[in-house]
Amino acid sequence: MFIADIAPSTISVITTYRCTAACEDCCFECSPSIDKTLTYDEIREFIISASKEYPSIKLIVFTGGECFILKEKLFALISMCTEMGFITRCVTNAYWAKNLLRARDYCQKLVDAGLGELNISTGVSHQKYVTHQTIVNAAKALLEFGIPTLITVETDSESSSCFKRLRAESIIQEEFEKESPGIKIQINSWVRFDKKNEVRQAEQTVSSLNYGCDNLFDTVVVTPDKEIAACCGITMSHIDEMNLGHMSQVENYGKQIDDFLKIWIKTEGAFQILKHLGASQNKLKTINHPCQACAILHKDKEIKEVLINNYSEHVVRVLNKVKLQELKG
Ligand code: SF4
Ligand code: SF4
Known part of the structure; x- marks a missing residue:
């Protein structure tokens, strides 16, 4: 029988389901009222044991919910990963950049910790909680500190133009004139989990539907429910087969070889x-x-x-x- 090659490159830590925002259609239904969070020690121990079990790991991603809610603990975890020789990435809604001074303070801490890359999620649902100007502040500070950044914008609705507005900002335009811009911007298809909400994508136009899933066998995911997941897909919490057991059993990830x-x-x-x-x-x-x-x-x-x-x-x-x-x- 065929056996898959399981040599994951990434650990993705869903640090918390708590978030400063409560976007409609959030795949994990995150909000400020949810408390489920991994502790510093749990995250630290998981990174150490998973990277020992899978020496192919190179990248550690901190996501959520909103991982910056962990504040100093997040910076300490990034530092630990940097010292262990890993590349690190944080995924955030950038709420911490409401004011430029504070954004610079956060960027300094990220640089000191050795962060490799920051991903910002925004768009019409996000911007009910984290404004366009906050995203611009974050972009400005991140560029000043030389932190490579990817901004992912939800597909706009018929009445919104978040992508165009961001793309038109002078700081973004100037950056895009450079040979290697420090910021990238992409549009992400926005999935409607609540049928009451507007459909925002022309049907069947998404090219990713034609390809295999890169996430499987490549990303070891740990969730705030203290479970290991086979992927960090937006519907993974609804698919029982993606749950690989308690976070203490990291060897379960490797048992998918004949699935x-x-x-x-x-x-x-x-x-x-x-x-x-x-x-x-x-x-x-x-x-x-x-x-x-x-x-x-x-x-x-x-x-x-x-x-x-x-x-x-x-x-x-x-x-x-x-x-x-x-x-x-
Ligand atoms: S910012 Fe992200 S994690 Fe937070 S509610 Fe919105 S979609 Fe969910
Ligand atoms: S749910 Fe997981 S396995 Fe399925 S397509 Fe999404 S990322 Fe891939």
């Missing part, structure tokens, strides 16, 4: 699998993110039955594809 469905998702992507299984157009047309397809694949009773009865027809083709991908490197 054919995960190998298949990694190779062709959940959306393409749904197509192979003959999912109806009605089901397919509602999907604009690979993780939505993944949730349907694991949770839709009809699809699950077709999967169980027919997966064996796909084993040889998928495993051949894996071997070909390995040969191409």
Whole structure:
């Protein structure tokens, strides 16, 4: 039987489900009223044990919720990772940059701790809590301190233009004129979890639906529920198969070696699998993110039955594809 190569490059620490914002459609339903948070010691011990178990680890990501809520503990954890030789990344809504002086103070601490990269999430839902000007302040301070930054903007609604407005800021325009800009900006497809909210993406236009999932077997995730997850996809908390047990059992991540469905998702992507299984157009047309397809694949009773009865027809083709991908490197 085929065995997958499990050599993850990344540990992703979902430090807390608490957040300074409460964006509609947040995938973990984070908000200021949620308390679930990993402690400093729990995070520290997990990073040490997971990186020992998987020597292939190179990058440690701190995310949430809002990881900056950990304040000094976050800076201490980044310093520890830097001393251990890892690259680090924080994912934040940038609430800490409301005032430029404070933003500079945070950036100084990030530089002192050796942070490798900062990712900022923003867009029309986020900006109800963290304003456009706060994001501009963060960009300014991060550029001054030379911290490589990626700003991810939600797909705009028909009435919003957060991406255009950010792109038009003089500080961003000047940076983009340089040969190697210190800031990148990208648009992310925004998934509507609450059906009352507006759909913000033309149906079936998302190219990521055509590819396999890079996250599987590459990112060891630990959650504020003190559990290990197989990926940090936006629907992972709704998919039981992504839960790999208590955070003390880091070896469970490596036990996925013969999980054919995960190998298949990694190779062709959940959306393409749904197509192979003959999912109806009605089901397919509602999907604009690979993780939505993944949730349907694991949770839709009809699809699950077709999967169980027919997966064996796909084993040889998928495993051949894996071997070909390995040969191409
Ligand atoms: S900022 Fe991010 S984590 Fe916080 S509520 Fe919004 S989407 Fe969720
Ligand atoms: S597609 Fe599935 S396996 Fe991949 S990140 Fe999304 S939920 Fe996780």
